[in-house]
């Protein structure tokens with residue numbers, strides 16, 4: 001369990017560097033359960049021939065027609081079908097970690113597993129700042145009030161495409177990395193010249209290698225990305241993004257006045273506005289990789 005002293009250190013590192021690492025956040029049976037439930041979610045995703053969305057639940061699929069076999073690259077809001085992930089997102093340990101950063105009223109804006117199955121192309125994420133995924137009118141309010149937690153399910157190594165961050169980049173404002181064209185993050189790679197053009201020396205990049213159960217926190221302005229998987233091992237990574245509740249109307253409650261709060265009867269608007277216009281269930285067949 002995270003101690004108060006560790007949580008204070010995390011807060012200091014996070015404010016100073018724009019990211020912070022916690023070793024051994026999950027261990028033992030809990031970690032084994034995380035890994036088993038993740039495999040279960042992957043199997044669920046494989047049942048869909050194309051990217052599938054139902055409310056905030058979503059599976060991103062690379063179909064066999066183009067990729068030789070079917071791959072699941074992301075699952076969103078698994079909490080709607082998995083009691084394990086529903087509980088993990090609002091666990092006591094998570095509260096201890098987040099309360100010093102966000103206070104006692106906390107909502108969750110994203111819950112995602114990202115896989116990088118060996119052999120699948122398109123598993124790298126170009127350098128970016130997550131602020132690009134937030135609605136324009138809320139960016140100012142959300143920027144200083146959001147923390148994203150990335151929990152390693154599999155070992156995260158340089159070979160299999162661990163997260164890479166630029167320390168201190170959270171103080172440089174929004175830099176527009178990867179925003180050109182259609183803005184797709186998983187097509188192509190970031191050229192060193194693109195980083196240099198916004199004042200980042202590629203030598204500043206830090207690879208965040210993690211053991212299963214370790215986690216890393218970063219903010220909406222922290223420049224980060226991750227390379228494709230060049231190893232024979234999958235890399236599953238759980239991303240959970242939390243916000244001070246008073247900074248947005250959006251999000252699912254995680255902790256209300258310090259009390260762990262389950263999902264309600266219906267999904268709340270989080271990042272994906274299609275919940276309002278086309279809640280699904282629906283298959284998305286647009287070939288974004290083309």
Ligand SMILES: O=C(O)CCC(=O)C(=O)O
Pocket residue numbers: 114125130161162163224225226237
């Ligand atoms: O899964 C990763 O390596 C990073 C993903 C990421 O940065 C994002 O989805 O915003």
Ligand SMILES: [Fe+2]
Pocket residue numbers: 128129130224
């Ligand atoms: Fe990101």
